[in-house]
Amino acid sequence: MDIRQIRYFVAVAEERNIGRAAKRLFISQPPLTRQIQQLEDELQVKLFERTAKGVELTSAGQLFLNESRNILSLIEQAQERTQRAGKGQLGRLDVAIFGSGILNTIPDILKRFKTAYPGVNIVLHQMSKAEQIEALRQKRISVGFNRLLAPLPDIDSTMILQDKLMVAVRDDHPLATKSLINLKELDNEPIVVFPKGARPNFVDLVSRVFQEAGVTMNITQTVIDAVTGIALVSGGFGFCLIPSSASVLQLPGVKYIPLGGLPDNATVDLSCIYLKDDHSPLLSAFLAVVHEYKSQLNHHTSFSAARE
Amino acid sequence: MDIRQIRYFVAVAEERNIGRAAKRLFISQPPLTRQIQQLEDELQVKLFERTAKGVELTSAGQLFLNESRNILSLIEQAQERTQRAGKGQLGRLDVAIFGSGILNTIPDILKRFKTAYPGVNIVLHQMSKAEQIEALRQKRISVGFNRLLAPLPDIDSTMILQDKLMVAVRDDHPLATKSLINLKELDNEPIVVFPKGARPNFVDLVSRVFQEAGVTMNITQTVIDAVTGIALVSGGFGFCLIPSSASVLQLPGVKYIPLGGLPDNATVDLSCIYLKDDHSPLLSAFLAVVHEYKSQLNHHTSFSAARE
DNA sequence: AATTGGTAATACCTTAAAGGTATCAAGCAG
DNA sequence: CTGCTTGATACCTTTAAGGTATTACCAATT
Known part of the structure; x- marks a missing residue:
């Protein structure tokens, strides 16, 4: 027949x-x-x-x-x-995110992708950097979001944005009135850092910055993620340095102030990672959305810079 | 593809x-x-x-x-x-039955067919003879059960059995004690006949029998079917001649007694009718069941005849 | 680094089967 | 009885599926 x-x-x-x-x-x-x-x-x-x-x-x-x-x-x-x-318009895409990465950029990207590809079922997984890499290799996920990646032979990455550093500070602290804090002003002040886990990570960046500026870093706590760190600031444990994108998080008594007097490379990137030899149309479609987001982000910031 | x-x-x-x-x-x-x-x-x-x-x-x-x-x-x-x-094992078979035909033979045949062809959905329709023929021609039904058919060019029929005549009589009537009633004993007695509707039908047979025997027939009522006729006997309206297969019907105060002194052709047939050029496997399967039923019926009656 | 074993891909030929043209046989309307 | 329409048959052409021989590729192993 x-x-x-x-x-x-x-x-x-x-x-x-x-x-x-x-x-x-x-x-x-x-x-x-x-x-x-x-x-x-x-x-x-x-x-x-x-x-x-x-x-x-x-x-x-x-x-x-x-x-x-x-x-x-x-x-x-x-x-x-x-x-x-x-064409990547139908199927399932497993995406890994990390603790505080969920705060603003990633939801935006996911929202765009869901609008452009409504037939694709996005499944989120909370994973640390090391877990993401293992999961990618085992094909349990197709994309991971992360910061501060070390290059790997089988994994490609796309940088989405570079966050400058900000200081989370209690609003009753003398420095809280300033519109810019210089790193030197944090000399020997109590600092909460994050995250725990695989190196290199945000702690290393912060340490390097202090070291290069010759400022003493007084770490009082090391916590799992930005949210916890900021909560400790709110609880009076001291200062906390965060990537600026984490500043969307509002906690009682916490103010975010830009950190000045830093070298240009004192930034923390947000990237997405994926297997180098994954040519699935779903991944391509997702990365296309990421690139589109990135370019619009650049246009937007240059516009606002021009207006200011 | x-x-x-x-x-x-x-x-x-x-x-x-x-x-x-x-x-x-x-x-x-x-x-x-x-x-x-x-x-x-x-x-x-x-x-x-x-x-x-x-x-x-x-x-x-x-x-x-x-x-x-x-x-x-x-x-x-x-x-x-x-x-x-x-192979006729699946589908739908529309079957027409007439008023009192439903009493014993037809349910037996339908039961056999349903057992042999459980995948076939049998749909019953109550129809008069004329309605059946029209419905056959319009293919609204595939088989009809009927009595006393006139031959038609486009319709075939299979005779299933020939009923002898019996008399339905109230049990308080003097004749009710007899084991055989001769037609002459019904001379000028009140008779209920059936059915109304298209000729030739059961009334014609009964009339012919009376006429050939030279017995006066005193029709008091003409009713639609055997069940009604027998009900009237129960109500004291007189006698009613019925095909013997209708004698399975029990009504209070009604006895059935064989009618004697009749010619051999004083029988009423039960037949099924179908379109001559219907070669559907469902119909063939159904007719096969009918033939099987018929042959078993003959064996059975000859056995019981031999034993008596 | 070269080799070997196993994989899919390609080139070229053979064979099977789908499609076309011409024609026939049967049934119905006039 | 005669066209006219229908599906069926016979025979040929063309398309495409299948086979054989070979190549290209990758990876594991020596």
Whole structure:
């Protein structure tokens, strides 16, 4: 049995006339007659009664007509869905995020992607940097969001943005009135740092900055993520240096003040990582959204810079 | 797209190796490679990633694998169901019955047919003789049960049994004690007859019998069917002649007594009728059951005749 | 670094089957 | 009885599926 034969059968059943059906199918009548005969032979069932005016369906033929329509429609659907899946418009994308990365940029990107590809089911996984890399290699995830990556041979990354540093400070502290804090002003002040976990990470960046500026760093706590660090600031444990994108988080009694007097490379990047040899259309589609987001981000910041 | 290609695709997806799949399909590797390429070209989707050890499904391929399995299973089902329909094991059979015909024989036949062909949905219609013939011609029904048919050019019939005549009589009537009533004993007695409707019918048979025997027939009521007639006997309206198969009906105060002194042709047949040019397997199957029923009926009656 | 074993891809040929043309046989309307 | 329409058959052409031989590629191993 053959899809062609099924198509032919449906045409004949609908036209109730082999010659007319042949015209509709843009073939001549004899091969159509033969295909129908073959179909009947194979099924060992008479599908049509031959009459003087044409043909008419037997009851078995009527049943087979229904089934045939189902089959053709299922095939059509399969083709369409497969093509959509091939364009990355359908399927499932497993994405890893890290603790505080969820604060603003990542939700924006995910929201854009969901709008552009509503057929794709996004599944989020909270994972540390090391876990993300392992999960990528095991193909449990397709993309991970992260900061401060060391290059790896099998993993590519795309930098999304570079956060400058800010200081989280209690609003009853003398420095809280300033619009810019110089690193030197934090000399020997109590500092909460994060995260715990695989190096290199944000702590290393902060340490390097202090070291290069010759400022003493007085670490009082090392906590798991930015949210916890800022909560400790709110609780009076001291200062906390954060990537500026974490400043969307509002906690009672906490103010965020830009940190000045730093070298240009004192930034922390947000990147997304993915397997170098993953050519799936879903990933490509996702990265396209990321790049679009990135370029709009640049335009926007240059605009606001021009206005200021 | 082609069912063959779908089968090939499933084999390759399952073996994750084109060469192995080719062996399983009893073809050589190159044409299989080509068929898969064609499928990919047609869908414009890469279904497999080619690796050193074989191939592996892309996510679009995974989706298409699911769809393919659905398609193949639907095709298989369609073939099987169509073949069963072709053997008359599946479908719908519209059967017409008449008022009192439902009393014993017809339910027996229907029961047998339902046991032998459980996949067939039997739909019953109550119809008079004339209605049945019209419905047959319009193909609203496939079989009708009836009595006393006049032959028609486009309709065939099969006689199922011939009922002898019996008399329904109130049990308080003097004749009710007899084991056989002679027609002459009904001379000028009040008689209820049935049915109303298209001739020839049961009334005509009864009238003819009276006439040929030279007995005066005193019709007091003409009612629609046997059940009503017997009910009137129960109500004291007189006698009622019935086909013996209607004697399974028990009503208070009514006895059935065989009618004697009649010619051999004083019987009323039960037949089923159908279109002469209906060659549907469902009808054939049904008629086969009818014939089987008939032959068993004959064996049974000859046995009981032998024993008596 | 070269080799070998196993993979899919390609080139070229053979064979099977689908399609086309011409014609026939059957049934119905005039 | 005669066209006219229908599906069926015979025979040829063309398309496409399948086979054989070979190549290109990758990875694991020596």
